[in-house]
Amino acid sequence: MLLALFHILIFPGMLFLGAYALVFSFIDRKLYARLQNRRGPRWYQPLADFLKLLGKETIIPEHADKRVFVFLPVMALAAVTAAYLYIPIWSSTSLYPFEGDLIVLLYLLTLPTLCFFLAGWYSTSVYATIGAVRALTQLFSYEVPLFMALLAPALLADSWSLSGMTAYYSTHPLYLLINIPAFLVAVIACQGKLERVPFDLPEAETELAGGTFVEYSGRLYAIFRMAIDCELVVVASLISAVFLPFYPAGAWAGFGVYILKTLVILFILALLRSIMARVRIEQMVAFCWKYLTPLALIQIIANLLLKGVLA
Amino acid sequence: MAKNILERAVDWGRRKSPWIIHFNAGACNGCDIEVVDALTPRYDLERFGILQQGTPRHSDVLVCTGAVTLQTRDRLKQIYEQMPEPKFVVAVGTCACTGGIFDGCYCVSGGIDSVIPVDAYVPGCAARPEAIIDAVVKLLSALEAAQKAEPSEQ
Numbered sequence A: 001m002l003l004a005l006f007h008i009l010i011f012p013g014m015l016f017l018g019a020y021a022l023v024f025s026f027i028d029r030k031l032y033a034r035l036q037n038r039r040g041p042r043w044y045q046p047l048a049d050f051l052k053l054l055g056k057e058t059i060i061p062e063h064a065d066k067r068v069f070v071f072l073p074v075m076a077l078a079a080v081t082a083a084y085l086y087i088p089i090w091s092s093t094s095l096y097p098f099e100g101d102l103i104v105l106l107y108l109l110t111l112p113t114l115c116f117f118l119a120g121w122y123s124t125s126v127y128a129t130i131g132a133v134r135a136l137t138q139l140f141s142y143e144v145p146l147f148m149a150l151l152a153p154a155l156l157a158d159s160w161s162l163s164g165m166t167a168y169y170s171t172h173p174l175y176l177l178i179n180i181p182a183f184l185v186a187v188i189a190c191q192g193k194l195e196r197v198p199f200d201l202p203e204a205e206t207e208l209a210g211g212t213f214v215e216y217s218g219r220l221y222a223i224f225r226m227a228i229d230c231e232l233v234v235v236a237s238l239i240s241a242v243f244l245p246f247y248p249a250g251a252w253a254g255f256g257v258y259i260l261k262t263l264v265i266l267f268i269l270a271l272l273r274s275i276m277a278r279v280r281i282e283q284m285v286a287f288c289w290k291y292l293t294p295l296a297l298i299q300i301i302a303n304l305l306l307k308g309v310l311a
Numbered sequence B: 001m002a003k004n005i006l007e008r009a010v011d012w013g014r015r016k017s018p019w020i021i022h023f024n025a026g027a028c029n030g031c032d033i034e035v036v037d038a039l040t041p042r043y044d045l046e047r048f049g050i051l052q053q054g055t056p057r058h059s060d061v062l063v064c065t066g067a068v069t070l071q072t073r074d075r076l077k078q079i080y081e082q083m084p085e086p087k088f089v090v091a092v093g094t095c096a097c098t099g100g101i102f103d104g105c106y107c108v109s110g111g112i113d114s115v116i117p118v119d120a121y122v123p124g125c126a127a128r129p130e131a132i133i134d135a136v137v138k139l140l141s142a143l144e145a146a147q148k149a150e151p152s153e154q
């Protein structure tokens, strides 16, 4: 009981995830700045932003549903934190592994997007509503290729759990190379999940003035930002757990490798963010359905065939 | 009573992360270009933690340019009231400070401070990006002094 509480609240739950999310968001912003030839923010910038938002006045719009409005950011953060508990960090098994945790993880990661949509919807502001509708449209486009790309390696490994996949790929490390197309699809599609350039349409500062979060201020916005930062960590960890399942012996070495892997994924994500511009919503939908989904489908078929050949 | 550690942490956050929103109250666009210029990679305002936000709900500093025309008067007031406390206003350009060459015009109500309280004035036609950055940094150090002087909320 106590141990479970420790896992939820301190490590690897809220406290560690929150701290790592702040570090992550700093590295992301710094890389972004360096790639634009700027100096970039100072190392404590995300922490300062977070504290400042906590200390600001929280305004709830007159026509918004007060309870839902307050509940949604907390819900988004809770879903992300819960998802983190199922990701292996220092060894090849997560804290609470079970057959099918990969699927549960993917569903838990869908919840924040739904929260963003409802947040926009319940804010009763025009900008927020457009942002909300875009968030949902986007959800239906990137979610399919993302799920298929993450499930393809699982198909080959014949296991729906992260630890089962790790066990399979550590005995057949060369098969990881087959999953490279799925890796590319996952990295691109998760930009949509994380609402980052080129798929940051729901927020689109320059056209929607902040999109779904337009009416959020102060503490509630701080929680939302925290949820987004944590989501970045969780998605990067998930991609690294699926496509780079290397765990050396020993907790400390495993932890170090975990940090290294997630940082590599973050670098790729930051690179994508800084070399691209925002696309329009119909371009985004077309791109996801015309290119990403078929690529993921081919990967799945290839993996199934390969499994038949190997069996 | 001295401030407790939480209040001091929030004060520190306020000084280190001023997010701005830019509003054109009737400028000739000269000053707006300079504000946008200050946000480009060349001047890199993110060094001071400054980010541009699209909505008044997220911002701490309202950067205003131009003399206030009768058309934008109510909108300026509205935007100011939409910002959550604590909030600050920087008037950029001679027009924003006093009304400038438009002062006394039939459709102009004067500088920004004729409508909402202003914390920092940046004169110049148009104000240079360096002057704008200098104003924001000075505003932050004035804020630090004020935070040190004010008593704890409890």
Ligand code: SF4
Pocket (backbone or CB within 6 Å): B026, B027, B028, B029, B030, B031, B065, B066, B067, B092, B093, B094, B095, B096, B100, B101, B124, B125, B126, B127
């Ligand atoms: S100060 Fe000069 S540049 Fe700025 S708005 Fe006024 S006239 Fe234009």
